[in-house]
Amino acid sequence: MSARDAILGKIRRSLGADASDPARRAAVTSRLELAPLGVIPARGQLPQAERVALFCTMAKKLLASVERVSGYDAVPETVAGYLRNNNLPAAVRMGADERLSSMPWVEQRALEISRGPSDGDDAVGVSHAGSGVAETGTLVLTSGGDNPTTINFLPDHHIVVVSAADIEGDLESALAKIRERYGKGEMPRTVNLISGPSRSGDIEQKLILGAHGPRALHIIVVDEPGVS
Amino acid sequence: MQVTSPQFKKHTRAALANPHLQQALGNVRAGFIDKRKKAVDALPEFDQLRDSARDIKNHMLDHLDLYLEAYEAKVRASGGYVHWAETAEEARAIILDICRSAGARTVTKGKSMITEEIELNDFLQKNGIRPVETDLGEYIIQLRGEHPSHIIAPAVHLTKDQVEADFRRVHDHLPPTRDLTEHESLLYEARRVLRPAYFDADVGITGANFLVAETGTSIIVTNEGNGDLTQILPKVHVVVASIEKIVPTLEDAAQIMRVLARSATGQEMSVYTTMSTGPRRPGDPDGPEDYHVVLIDNGRSAMLGTEFQDMLRCIRCGACMNHCPVYHSVGGHAYGSVYPGPMGAVLTPSLAGLAKSGHLPNASTFCGRCESVCPMRIPLPKMMRHWREREFERGLNPATQRTGLKLWAMFARRPALYRFATSVAVPLLSMFGRRTGRFRHLPLAGGWTRYRDFPAPEGRTFMQQLSERDAVTMQGAK
Numbered sequence A: 001m002s003a004r005d006a007i008l009g010k011i012r013r014s015l016g017a018d019a020s021d022p023a024r025r026a027a028v029t030s031r032l033e034l035a036p037l038g039v040i041p042a043r044g045q046l047p048q049a050e051r052v053a054l055f056c057t058m059a060k061k062l063l064a065s066v067e068r069v070s071g072y073d074a075v076p077e078t079v080a081g082y083l084r085n086n087n088l089p090a091a092v093r094m095g096a097d098e099r100l101s102s103m104p105w106v107e108q109r110a111l112e113i114s115r116g117p118s119d120g121d122d123a124v125g126v127s128h129a130g131s132g133v134a135e136t137g138t139l140v141l142t143s144g145g146d147n148p149t150t151i152n153f154l155p156d157h158h159i160v161v162v163s164a165a166d167i168e169g170d171l172e173s174a175l176a177k178i179r180e181r182y183g184k185g186e187m188p189r190t191v192n193l194i195s196g197p198s199r200s201g202d203i204e205q206k207l208i209l210g211a212h213g214p215r216a217l218h219i220i221v222v223d224e225p226g227v228s
Numbered sequence B: 001m002q003v004t005s006p007q008f009k010k011h012t013r014a015a016l017a018n019p020h021l022q023q024a025l026g027n028v029r030a031g032f033i034d035k036r037k038k039a040v041d042a043l044p045e046f047d048q049l050r051d052s053a054r055d056i057k058n059h060m061l062d063h064l065d066l067y068l069e070a071y072e073a074k075v076r077a078s079g080g081y082v083h084w085a086e087t088a089e090e091a092r093a094i095i096l097d098i099c100r101s102a103g104a105r106t107v108t109k110g111k112s113m114i115t116e117e118i119e120l121n122d123f124l125q126k127n128g129i130r131p132v133e134t135d136l137g138e139y140i141i142q143l144r145g146e147h148p149s150h151i152i153a154p155a156v157h158l159t160k161d162q163v164e165a166d167f168r169r170v171h172d173h174l175p176p177t178r179d180l181t182e183h184e185s186l187l188y189e190a191r192r193v194l195r196p197a198y199f200d201a202d203v204g205i206t207g208a209n210f211l212v213a214e215t216g217t218s219i220i221v222t223n224e225g226n227g228d229l230t231q232i233l234p235k236v237h238v239v240v241a242s243i244e245k246i247v248p249t250l251e252d253a254a255q256i257m258r259v260l261a262r263s264a265t266g267q268e269m270s271v272y273t274t275m276s277t278g279p280r281r282p283g284d285p286d287g288p289e290d291y292h293v294v295l296i297d298n299g300r301s302a303m304l305g306t307e308f309q310d311m312l313r314c315i316r317c318g319a320c321m322n323h324c325p326v327y328h329s330v331g332g333h334a335y336g337s338v339y340p341g342p343m344g345a346v347l348t349p350s351l352a353g354l355a356k357s358g359h360l361p362n363a364s365t366f367c368g369r370c371e372s373v374c375p376m377r378i379p380l381p382k383m384m385r386h387w388r389e390r391e392f393e394r395g396l397n398p399a400t401q402r403t404g405l406k407l408w409a410m411f412a413r414r415p416a417l418y419r420f421a422t423s424v425a426v427p428l429l430s431m432f433g434r435r436t437g438r439f440r441h442l443p444l445a446g447g448w449t450r451y452r453d454f455p456a457p458e459g460r461t462f463m464q465q466l467s468e469r470d471a472v473t474m475q476g477a478k
Ligand code: SF4
Pocket: B263, B313, B314, B315, B316, B317, B318, B319, B320, B321, B342, B343, B370, B373, B374, B375, B376, B377, B378, B380
């Protein structure tokens, strides 16, 4: 007997259950299909403007820095400003994400832009989040041809752009958005829920930022006039 | 699973006499409890979420066979491999096989308790493969050749100075004059030393906090980002997980996540919650080319349908040990099992057998704090009592304890005799202990009085006080 059958057999014997019991099967199938919502905290259930404000407050509590800009066209100069303020070289790495590519980077003549996955030598990475979660100040990033996962972890500084219109009240709403985009039961290879910069408290429980991932997380929330 | 729990008493004596350990344990008392409380107080729905989390896992356990099948089908459909292991030995062999097929010489590891349980590192090393722990705490204890003393803070038993000494000993290629006096400098040194390992590794091994049946996804929850570098840089990602990590849907995972981080570290959400499904997709610029899941039973299926089934709801948050007065005094190593504290006192006998687990079910004061903070509402004290009863039935406890309990049972079954005996003994004890109100030594109770005083009775027995009080209330009622 294979280990698989042995384990499943033991589970059934211990439970006194039958694999073909239609009631058990139905319970499982319906839960998987319906994916019922559980308890959703009231905290994030707010009108859009307050939801975005809560997202910013929560993200700052997690020791991320947050800037709000009006329109995608303002992003490149905001990125350049962040680099200057932090005495960083004028170079960033990013994926080929369309929302990022369509921004007016050419206006930042001094800024060097590398595309594609990070090999660990980049000081700053720029990503675009699929959504944000107001409840906890969390960013939701999905991997794909245009969104390398390495950019989320290898550079020292991670700048993440998110549209204010994509900020959801709770985690479940953000997950529902992924389901909508990829199909029920389907997922991209990696979904990264990111809540603040990397940290460790492993030595004497003292919290230090920048353990293995980015030491700094900078979030640019883009308000697009007319979009909500 | 290596278990040295029968030496619990010896371990506790050593632990109580170890000044470094006692200093480090102060951080548990000071750190975790307040942070958890603040996070819990900030979420009015916390208790409702605990109920929800408990119900999800109960439903999952009752249908575990079916959810495992559904999960397996989804992983396969996304291009991943699923392996099943009944025992630790089978699991190790499967993992070694995967590493060998990948031609692996170096393997990076994210923090995982199940790989501690199956003693993977020693096994890989003996087979010529170098395992590198990348979580800061795990890295430190790997340098020391130790096991974790806490399920979420593996190096909580150490002080900063001890870590500095280890780094100076092992990182001998770095200038001896460097400054390592701050926590920051230690962390950055580990970060610098470990970075190249992620790129050298051929295989990355992580655990899983959740396996989602709906999508075939494995989820890890971390703060450092090491688990992510471990799984995205090498060619092969291996997820090692025990069968009860399954949850039905993404929504179910989200419910439990809300109680996990708050109970563990007092965070609302850990920094990185990473959901991985299969290998990299066509066109993906990074990520592993192969994705394997090793599903391990190792004694869990036998807990189903017994009074210990509830223990399989455990999400390894560590709150029970963070709030345990026994853990606070002796730390995790004293328990002699990879799973310390109250959750270990229940789980270790289930996995390793009661005979091997010695005093663990007795390593409790039954204060009930563990159950009151457990996010999954696991009745830990009740289950420790079940183990004590089994221990007694099987004649596994020492002779003095058995005689004592039998003697007590004889009195307890004869109320008149009990009342008479205590009415004589209590005033006697009270008289002898009157000066200080405490006993420093008591016959037959040396194990108790060696480290704490036994309070002297006030002079009257509980039964006497109760009947007096009853008489008063009865009068009041009239
Ligand atoms: S028993 Fe409860 S409190 Fe202890 S680790 Fe498990 S889930 Fe957390």
